[in-house]
Amino acid sequence: MSVEIEEKIVATNGLKTEYMVLNMGPQHPSTHGVLRLELELEGEIIKKVIPHIGYLHRCFEKHAEAMSYPQVVPYTDRMDYLASMYNEFGYAVAVEKLLGIQVPERVDYIRVVMGELQRIASHLVALGTYGMDIGAFTPFLYCFRDREKILNLFEITCGARLLYNYIWVGGLSHDIHPDFVRLTKEFITYFRPNIKELNDLLTNNKIFIDRTANVGILPKDTAINFGISGPNLRASGFKWDLRKDDTYSVYNKFDFDIPIGEGLMGTVGDCWDRYYVRILEMEQSLRIIEQAIDQIPEGDVALGIPKRIKPPVGQVYSRVENPRGELGYFIMSNGSTNPFRVKVKGPSFVHLGVMNELCKGYMVADIIAILGSIDIVLGEVDR
Amino acid sequence: MKTAQDIFSILKEKFEDSVQELVSVLPVEHFITINPLAIDKVCLFLRDNDELLFDNLMNLSGVDDANGRTVNTEDGASKIEGATLSVYYHLESTSFRHKVALKVSAPIDNPDVASVALIWRHADWHEREAYDLIGINFLNHPDLRRILMPYDWEFGHPLRKDYKDPEYYQGMKVPY
Numbered sequence: 001m002s003v004e005i006e007e008k009i010v011a012t013n014g015l016k017t018e019y020m021v022l023n024m025g026p027q028h029p030s031t032h033g034v035l036r037l038e039l040e041l042e043g044e045i046i047k048k049v050i051p052h053i054g055y056l057h058r059c060f061e062k063h064a065e066a067m068s069y070p071q072v073v074p075y076t077d078r079m080d081y082l083a084s085m086y087n088e089f090g091y092a093v094a095v096e097k098l099l100g101i102q103v104p105e106r107v108d109y110i111r112v113v114m115g116e117l118q119r120i121a122s123h124l125v126a127l128g129t130y131g132m133d134i135g136a137f138t139p140f141l142y143c144f145r146d147r148e149k150i151l152n153l154f155e156i157t158c159g160a161r162l163l164y165n166y167i168w169v170g171g172l173s174h175d176i177h178p179d180f181v182r183l184t185k186e187f188i189t190y191f192r193p194n195i196k197e198l199n200d201l202l203t204n205n206k207i208f209i210d211r212t213a214n215v216g217i218l219p220k221d222t223a224i225n226f227g228i229s230g231p232n233l234r235a236s237g238f239k240w241d242l243r244k245d246d247t248y249s250v251y252n253k254f255d256f257d258i259p260i261g262e263g264l265m266g267t268v269g270d271c272w273d274r275y276y277v278r279i280l281e282m283e284q285s286l287r288i289i290e291q292a293i294d295q296i297p298e299g300d301v302a303l304g305i306p307k308r309i310k311p312p313v314g315q316v317y318s319r320v321e322n323p324r325g326e327l328g329y330f331i332m333s334n335g336s337t338n339p340f341r342v343k344v345k346g347p348s349f350v351h352l353g354v355m356n357e358l359c360k361g362y363m364v365a366d367i368i369a370i371l372g373s374i375d376i377v378l379g380e381v382d383r
Numbered sequence: 384m385k386t387a388q389d390i391f392s393i394l395k396e397k398f399e400d401s402v403q404e405l406v407s408v409l410p411v412e413h414f415i416t417i418n419p420l421a422i423d424k425v426c427l428f429l430r431d432n433d434e435l436l437f438d439n440l441m442n443l444s445g446v447d448d449a450n451g452r453t454v455n456t457e458d459g460a461s462k463i464e465g466a467t468l469s470v471y472y473h474l475e476s477t478s479f480r481h482k483v484a485l486k487v488s489a490p491i492d493n494p495d496v497a498s499v500a501l502i503w504r505h506a507d508w509h510e511r512e513a514y515d516l517i518g519i520n521f522l523n524h525p526d527l528r529r530i531l532m533p534y535d536w537e538f539g540h541p542l543r544k545d546y547k548d549p550e551y552y553q554g555m556k557v558p559y
Contacts, residue, residue, distance in 0.1 A: 227505030
């Protein structure tokens with residue numbers, strides 16, 4: 001309502017209009033965790049969204065200061081618990097940079113395979129739960145069925161299904177299982193047609209498109225200014241992937257494309273684009289795994305693990321392309337066996353900060369569609 | 384693509400005293416130390432200058448330097464002097480692909496740092512986090528509240544090195 005009309009109403013009959021405040025959460029099935037959104041509404045229209053976070057705050061960074069470098073690894077698992085492999089990967093890369101060591105090539109290849117499998121698993125959860133948020137229950141079951149296969153692969157590798165403690169500084173905790181290569185190849189053949197199935201089931205579904213296309217549009221400039229990264233940034237039409245643009249590990253040896261949002265169903269950077277970029281990325285991850293799995297060199301994966309990690313005084317900011325975006329570790333060393341300061345720049349934390357910008361002017365029901373499309377994990381938001 | 388040395392020279396010429404020095408630390412990361420009250424002007428210049436275009440703030444982290452030394456006062460008690468809190472900014476240009484790190488340090492008794500939240504909106508939540516966990520006071524921040532700790536937390540800033548848990552919070556025993 002415009003200010004003039006409002007003033008007129010107040011002047012004529014003494015009635016005052018004000019926004020209604022609605023609390024969404026902390027317990028709400030579609031917030032994917034404990035998150036409270038304070039909404040200011042004018043009827044059904046959203047005027048302001050204020051996210052309140054911290055319900056899962058464990059102060060990982062304080063814990064890290066009291067532990068030695070290798071002991072931090074299991075804690076990184078528990079931040080983004082849907083992409084644990086990649087959190088460890090990022091931490092290991094950062095500490096290795098601080099120490100100035102190079103890991104054996106076999107380790108790098110296995111890390112990439114695990115990382116990309118994790119990316120598919122994480123995207124499957126994102127896509128499945130997104131469908132469920134919108135009201136399509138069946139795709140969720142299909143996605144989880146396929147994710148289960150990836151978790152089985154992780155289970156034969158390191159015994160855990162969710163929190164792995166697998167990628168260590170300088171190496172890996174175990175070598176891969178003798179059957180791992182065969183099973184992974186089988187998984188690729190099995191999974192590839194399922195992406196098409198998911199497209200038929202959900203991506204091109206009329207109801208799904210109506211709910212997501214032209215909703216929550218994030219222009220490219222705004223996205224960069226807000227520090228958005230990963231699939232959400234690419235959906236806004238910006239070709240930016242740290243695996244190519246600031247490469248790490250052995251990603252420069254593989255041939256893969258970076259899909260970006262093209263606004264096929266609506267506008268570039270809307271919810272549907274953010275969803276669809278993830279579908280396309282799974283295909284690319286399969287390509288990377290296919291190339292890497294055949295080239296894994298022989299060697300010992302635990303040989304390079306330092307007995308005692310005591311980096312020289314210094315600091316490093318190192319980042320990797322997590323399934324959700326840019327996961328950065330800022331690690332300061334004062335020369336002792338414990339890190340002096342660890343700061344995690346988590347993509348979910350950053351992406352939640354843009355909620356107000358994304359939701360303004362849309363309807364209350366669209367909040368569910370927007371929040372699901374940016375794909376946050378509250379364990380990482382609150383750390 | 385510009386090196387840290389080039390960027391330092393450009394900044395030094397433009398801002399003189401506000402830009403202090405170029406420090407190299409392991410493993411080959413350079414950072415430029417800046418006056419905490421001038422950081423917003425320097426950042427605005429870095430973002431908008433045609434040769435630099437640092438459009439992406441990668442990370443902003445507050446640090447308790449724990450660098451004070453204990454001094455005995457005349458009445459026998461001891462106090463800590465010279466301790467500082469720091470903020471590190473890691474910037475990147477998505478068009479030129481160069482990076483730079485900045486550092487500001489403010490005394491722990493009066494930790495005022497100019498906010499960059501209106502230059503990169505990304506900094507908004509990171510500054511709130513640095514305020515919440517370290518206790519750095521960002522001047523001209525649009526909405527400086529606690530973010531991760533409860534809003535009614537009155538027992539200090541947990542990432543300070545001298546932080547002690549309170550015994551009770553809202554009637555609940557804290558140390559377990």
